[in-house]
Amino acid sequence: MTEVPHLTDLLADAPTNWGRWGTDDQVGALNFLTAPRVLEAVRAVRSGKVFTLGTPVGTGNDPVWPGRAQAQRYNTQDKSEYLVGKRTATAGGVEYADDFIAMYLQGTTHYDGLGHVWFDDTLYNSYPAETTTGGLTHNSVLPIAERGVVGRAVLLDMARHFGKDVLDKGQPFGLDDLLACAAAQQVEITKGSILLIRTGMIGSFFTRDSAEYYADYLEPGLEYSPELGRWFHEMEIASLATDTMANECTVHSSGAAFVLHAALMRNLGVAFAEILSLDELASDCAEDGQYDFLYAAAPLKVAEATGAPVNPLAIK
Structure with a gap:
């Protein structure tokens, strides 16, 4: 049996953004969403159509x-x-009526705080993992919620690109596939973009038997490679959002788990949003040929939380 590499070794040469915005930074790559880039994103609004992306x-x-x-x-x-x-x-x-809800904060469409995952006992920007004890005193979702996520987003419809309604369980795709999809859609991924990826998985959840959906659970998704990590770094990708629960194939081809979380969230500070509903938006993009738009999201301001629900907006 092949030995599974530790993330320390697997990501030994991977880039990081630690210290790039100072030792107190807790929003990571969202710093790339500067005021000029937000203003540039507004120019992507051409028809006034609004899509909500929460489930x-x-x-x-x-x-x-x-x-x-x-x-x-x-x-x-x-x-x-x-x-x-x-x-x-x-x-x-x-x-009047009133009600109460009890739920996992990541039990619906949500943003993760940058302290959600770690290895080597170290969170994004070198905060010690002990700061997660009893609640995240650093890298919780609160700084992301207070800042908000607003910028130009690009939808990459990988399911349509592969000619499927929904990708197969465990089907991986990589950087070459992302770039080929963007080229086929005739959309440019510019520096500081927010990246939305559709696999069809969350949409299919509502039409499939739950037991079948969760059986041998392994989602399709983006798979880490050194080239992918460098591309995210060089392109200053601010946020990654998908219609899956993990934004990646949970198990990497090396056998290691959650490698993309480690390489992008923990190392680069890329803000992860998961469990998005993208089918309606994707159908409209396929119809009018516009795959870029203004994206705006702000998770709930939950103190010391690892994540929080969000209902993102895509405005075309």
Whole structure:
């Protein structure tokens, strides 16, 4: 059996952005989304069409990472309490309903904080892993939420590029595939871009049997290579968002797990958004040929959290 390489060895020559924006930085590659680049992104708005990219929450069958519980929503107050006399209307006659939800903060469309993953006991920008104990005092999702993610985004529809409605389980693709897809779509990936990748997986979740969907779970996705890591670094890619739960094939061809998270999030500070709903946007892009747009997202401002729900906007 081939020995699985440790990430220390696998990423020994991989680039990092540690210290690039100072020792206190906790938003990483989002620093590339400067005011001039945001203004440039506004020029991608040509028709005024708006797409929301979040998935529904609390349906009882939400797409969540295997092992994470479904969101639980409860009414804490509704019409029934007025009907049985436990509550009375306010002065003037107003009645109201209220509710409560318990969920994994990464149990729906979400952004990860840069401290979500690490190796060698070190988070992005050299913060020690011990700072995650009991809550992330560094590299939580809060700095990302406070900054927001706004810029020019490019959708790469890998499923359509490969002639499929949804990519196969465990199907990897790499940098050459990304660039070939962009060329086929006649869209330019410029420096500081936000990259959205569609595999068809999350869309297929709602039409497939749950047991079949989760069986032998291994998503299709982008696979790390040294060339890919250098390209993300040189192109100053600010954020990666996909319609999968992990933004990568969980297991790399080397046998190591979550290599892309380590190379891009932990080393470069690329902001990861996962579980996006991209099918409607992709269909519109295929129809009008416009694969770039203004992207805007701000996760919930949850203190010390590893991630938080978000409902991103794509504005064409």
